[in-house]
Amino acid sequence: MGLKLYNTLTRQKDDFVPIDANNVRMYVCGPTVYDFAHIGNARPVIVFDVLFRLLRHVYGEAHVTYVRNITDVDDKINARAMRDYPNDKPVEAIRHLTETTYAQFEKDVTELGCLKPTVTPRATEHIAEMIAIIERLIAGGHAYVAEGHALFHVPAMADYGALARRSLDDMMAGARVEVAPYKRDPMDFVLWKPSKDDEPGWDSPWGRGRPGWHIECSAMSWKHLGETFDIHGGGVDLVFPHHENEIAQSRCAFHRDVMANIFMHNGFLQVEGEKMSKSLGNFFTIRELLNDWPGEVLRFNMLKTHYRAPIDFTVRGLEESAAILTKFKKTVAKFSRISGMESVGVISALSDDLNTPAAITEMNHLNSIASGVTYDGGAAKLSEVLEREEEAANKLAWALKLLGFSTQENKVTLSAEFRNQVTALIAARLEARKARNFAESDRLRDELAAMGVVLKDAKNKDTGEIETTWEVKR
């Protein structure tokens, strides 16, 4: 079955046809590293990680190149670096800050089950490529220099605005930004701007300065993926102006009809029905959430919603995610011979524009088969039933792995002391039960419940004895 992806350029699901099936190329706008990443930042990282894994499955691990950049120069970074590292030279200060912040980011997203992209380039290491592109744009008449700035001249590109589907007239009508006097046209945007002495800066043909926001992605995608590539991703907020301007830069610099064939954008995230903001007090960093929830639960919760739809991040949703994930893992754990088997249902769900909720539905279906088929007599059929259950469990395990989940249950590490205490209380409760002292038995169960321990009584089939198992519930 073919992979279809919703393309913002065409506003429909397009068949995915790689430029080169031996090297499928995807670029995703990565984090601006000046502070801890928040849960909203995690969405594109997880979504495109799933796509990366799917592409690797379809085209082979060695045939997919995934580039996720690190934006390590930006006004917020500059301000934070000057505050935190006042004694460093500006370029060193931002390096300090961004290395620390990126290390944290990488740690966070690894816990969310994300693979490392093939390349994670830094903007500040691609200044030469940026300058080269700007020079091409100037030479081609698409850009000009004014008062130390290099600017892209928007009217010089015929179909500017095609991605965001807005005309220059629409934008003029809605414009409420003061226009810098050196701009030839109000829509022109900065490719390069001059830096003050205390700001990070690099030498360029137009003086010491720093890049505009958009040029870095044109430079890094060019360097690592070429003049055109297959997929460009990011959050919906990047459609305009960021991706629109990247397209303008790259296409005009390289005289190409396309920068990337498919542009994909993930929807925004809300928290408990409200937009996440520091002032509302519902602003959560990935790090904070990882203190309370396993990374896999955060990941699963993200995939319960289709990537283009808005997602409401709620505690109730997280609890549900944790329950479903546990259910799947318990089912898999019942089988000793789990080697993994491709699930066509899951693959076809994902192939339809990364429909992860449909994939989860299919996993629920596999879960039912693996755990729910009851054997109702007929010795000849027993082996078939078992085989069918085992097959479903293998597919479920495979799907979990494909989506970046472990098939092992999350083991809570408990001290020997705690274990002994629990074991002793359970033994005491079984004694009380044997004596039919149910008041005491229930009291002990409540005591264990207060410790977070949930009991399950089961009759041993052979001996008829009651045996109690337990687990810790968060």
Add this chain to the structure above:
RNA sequence: GGCCACGUGGCGGAGUGGUGACGCAGCGGAUUGCAAAUCCGUGCACGGGGGUUCGAUUCCCUCCGUGGCCUCCA
């Protein structure tokens, strides 16, 4: 103000021009001393109003609501 998305049961969430999956929760039952877990069964929904159509939740228009962009914010 301009442009763009979205609005499905208590909750989450797919999908479709022809009486609406799946999951969670709920309820009933089996099981249990009672529970938990498991299994079986089960009720409830397509924002409002027009239009196209034999027929719309699905297509079109409009209104309302939510969100995004137009301010280097995923």
